[in-house]
Amino acid sequence: MDNIVFKLNNIGKVYNENEKNELVVIKNLNLEIKENEFLCIVGPSGCGKSTLLRILAGLELPTEGEIYYRGKELKKPTKDIGMVFQNYSLMPWLTVEENIALGLKFQNAPKKKQKEIVDEHLEMIGLTKFRNSKPYELSGGMQQRVAIARSLANNPDVLLMDEPFGALDAYTRIQLQKELLRIWEKHKKTIVFITHSVDEAVYLADRIILMSKNKGAIEVDIQVDIPRIRDRANPRYAELNQQLLDALEELNKDE
């Protein structure tokens, strides 16, 4: 029981509830997310992936059903549930260093401790030289790395990531995937990760769910049984990839 991090009971999300043209994004969704699980969510654009993630973050309340985080109903965001957003979300007036320290500042961590943690994370994302730069002086990929470091510096229990590597080039993307797996294994976090790339999902996830545009229904929910570090040349890897691509295609046909 107690290794269930999130439990979603018949979650529903409707936008514009009062007006005539209400939009049912999610309906009757049930989901349990286990501790230490690396869960990837894939699905067509607009199927409600970000909406689901925002509900997990406590940024949005479901219009129906309940969501429990470690046994307690989730009502608002907490520092234990970190999130990396789809769009760049660094404070443009703060330096890289100050951005990474932001959560620690909110927690009133001692200055010395803040500096230690910031240094460690700057090192980890390889941006120590840029500690005094402002976000606009960095490339998109560098900014996203800072955003990830900012979440991790807060040492959250859960890390929610909304297409964090979407805007990166193939090489940086693969580097960051490896880095993320390393962090996940070392710090024993629960990660929920949205991606458009089936390959990325198969590389990263313990478990993949595929959402459809039909009220956010979970069409596929599979465990990935390939040992890590995963080899993209492994036949099982290719097989799983194909299976998911087929399922996605099937979903798009139904439209």
Added chain:
Amino acid sequence: MLENKVKRVISFLSPTIIPILFIIFWDLAARKIGNNAILPQVTAVAKHFININDNIIGIGTIPKNILYSLVRVFIGYVLAIIVGLPLGLLMGYSRRVKGALNLFISLFQPVPAIAWRPLVLGWFGVMSVATIFNLDYGPTYAIMDNFKLSMIFLIFLSAFFPIWGNTMFGVSNVQEVLVESALVLGASKKDIFFHVLLPGAGPNIMNGLKSGLTAAWSCLVAAEMLPGSMSGLGYLISHAYELARMDVIVAGIICIGVIGALFDGIYSRISNKYFSWQRLVR
């Protein structure tokens, strides 16, 4: 090297070309018209700046009048910041407060400050900084009596709206994703206010402070034409008008313009230094 130097000299001089042409044109026209009561010659105006410590038309030197004007603007402006800034912050932050107050405050916005003049005179009469602090008669009283409440109130009004409006706009336009990213880092309401909304609204607040000062300074002439005023640049101009002293009027206008431009320049400097992030964000 040399080329660079020449370029620098040119870029330094280029803003002065049009004013110089303007002055030449003005002087030619003034000589042609030959009537100081219509358009004074450049030399007639310039002599007020050369003999800057002369007592002009019986109301003291130009620097003294500038000082009175500056103090008035300063008092009204500071009051406008004290009221406008927190109110703008609060209304930008809380939809409920905005909902309750916005319509009411907006009703007053289109009214030019000078339209308040009769009312304001009725309220404040000849009250001044000297009378509200109950100063004894003497030199201090004579100076402080120059700062009439009616005048300060009008300056306050004209500076208030840009400060209040820009601050409110700035706070309510901070990107939602910045607020949310702070929330998931565990920010309290207080953190959101001081570490997200306030700095995020910084550039707009600066803009409001700048427009507010410009508006206050422009309102000055109108405010200083109020009865009871015996000094200041506005009074200098209106009194010179009664004496048909065009040269003094033009000198006064130049002072108002140059000081206004200085204010603007100072704020632009600060904005560029501390708030360049807004321009550079992609």
